[in-house]
Amino acid sequence: MKVTFPHMGYLWISLKAMLEYLGVEVQEPPPTTKKTLILGSKHAPEFACLPLKLNLGNFMEAAEMGADTILMAGGCGPCRFGYYAQVEYAILQDLGYKYQLVVVEPPEKHISEFLARIRYITGGRPWWQVINAIRFGYIKARVVDDLEKMAQWRRPREIIPGSTDQAFSAALQLIIEARHPRDVPKAQSQGTQIMNQVQVDERKPVVKIGIVGEIYTLLEPFTNLDVERHLGRMGAEVNRSICLSEWINDHLFMGLIKGTRSSKEARRAAPPYLNHFVGGHGQESIGSTVLYAKQGFDGVIQLLPFTCMPEIVAQSILPGVSADLDIPVLTLVVDEQSGEAGTITRLEAFIDLLNRKYQQKEVLA
């Protein structure tokens, strides 16, 4: 058995750590590229959202490298993600791939359901080992998130262009290489050190942008055309409304780990604009925008894949939030045709707008 799973940002680092710790052989898909996209969109339904197409491409590429079992998350709607696995599997079967499919449905009531499913994949390892493995994966996610936050702060302030990203990949490599939970703290402190060596101009004025939207698009740089890096280079400090570890905690651990930012807070901030959950992260997108406005951010960018239903609801409502709370919002819809050049132009225009507003504020103050 060689297990693979779809890419979603740095999720693979956590999953690989967890599975390998349990003695499962892992073949993560090669990094998502144009080729992945072409493969996926060729066989996926035309109006499926981009993540489905990329998942499919990931699985096809992983199969070439010997993967034979797919580990995939499920869901109970109303967003389409909950039925991805079944549709992807049907397509792969018709194409003649000999995959085994294991779907981990999110626990409806209690974390024990989640544990039981993980244990099933690993052929009945002892509980303590399963729990340790999950903890291992989670710690890695936390560390990666922390490093990313450092990068988000440094990018707009770096003195040597590109030095943040260089440091970030070096630091990330250390985390990836940690084989055992007890190695993580050391990797983290070394990684942090590397990040701290990036020279920055602390007094440089930067605009602050919050990023909201659909989780996959948010976490997967290939899909969002690397918005965060572009924004950083244009002098914007970015804050992303959902991080990997928060998502794991909210969705798989049912918020068991206290003291971290939770999507509950964002949902609570959504009324009166959006008074009900709409699946996915639609309500969180509205709520986070409200929170960013209150925290004095200069602007918000919403990211969504074409035809994503919850985010279309949010998109329809954001103009009202933006006008009410006086915070500019830019919506970027991505699909397989989105080009990097066009996106950069739009980001630049948006930052110009924010800078003008920022200067006005300064003058008035």
Add this chain to the structure above:
Amino acid sequence: MKPTVGIPRALLYYEFFPLWNVFLKSLGVSTCVSPCTNKRILANGLKNSVDEACLPIKLAMGHVIELCGKVDYIFLPRIVSVAPREYICPKFLGFPDMVRNAVPNVPKLIDANIDLYHPRSKAQKNLHEIGKLFCSNPMRINRAHKTACHSLISFKKLLQKNILPEEAMEIMACKESAFKNKHCNYDSNGPTIALIGHSYNIYDQHISMDIIGRLKKLGVNVVTAETLPEETIRQGATILPKKLFWTLGQQSIGSAIHFLSDPAISGIILVSSFGCGPDALTGELIERYIHGTRPIPFLKLTLDEHTGEAGVITRLEAFLDMVYWKAG
């Protein structure tokens, strides 16, 4: 003076109007339905929605706008779920909020939740919330609810006799006489085609370019999911590897599977709207299932605001040629 409640002729109107209408009327409210879709309604809907929204949502927006200024309230319940562990579509969950944001000076919205997701939730309780707006006597609300349910049952019975929703409503309004005249339209000797798609697409004459009427004029019998009992549909959908969590998706898949197994059906047309999320997946599953089981003439039509009538007619004709050719 009696308050007037506007009901948009959109979305689940084609499935639940008799229930809503009778319920409201029994509480002493007058109701007003937006007119059949026309160019103006569609244009208003398009103008006031984000580009990315699907056609039915844009259209519903147009119908809401049409009612503005004419009514005291707009009936726009937040339809979360109409069956246990199932949803309609995320956009239904957010629609009242989308309207509030897009339509300035919109009349007061009746946007109570209709949410039967939890197996123990009761439709009656949901309607009670709405009833309380107009009536303080719980007994009277209960009675209104009962009458409304009866009316929905009669409506569904008419639909199962293969009468179109709008006609069924007419029949219910003016009783038997109309029924006799209408009924003789059906059962031609031509082939029978299954038309699968959301009710707000296939029964809206403007949006669907009157596919049903056209087919009938060409001597074809048309059957839809609404002509089947609910159990048949649910039974059909059980072939899926995992229960589908969209009620409308179940309707499409379940009915497609049933029709496919019925030798009297000579072809299947699948209608969906541009940008429909659930259909992107259910349509795919249906198509794969059809290819894998019974090679039957199959046509997939995607409706959008730019669909040209000519193109649709050509494709319908080609499809019918196939049907006749296969029938020998």
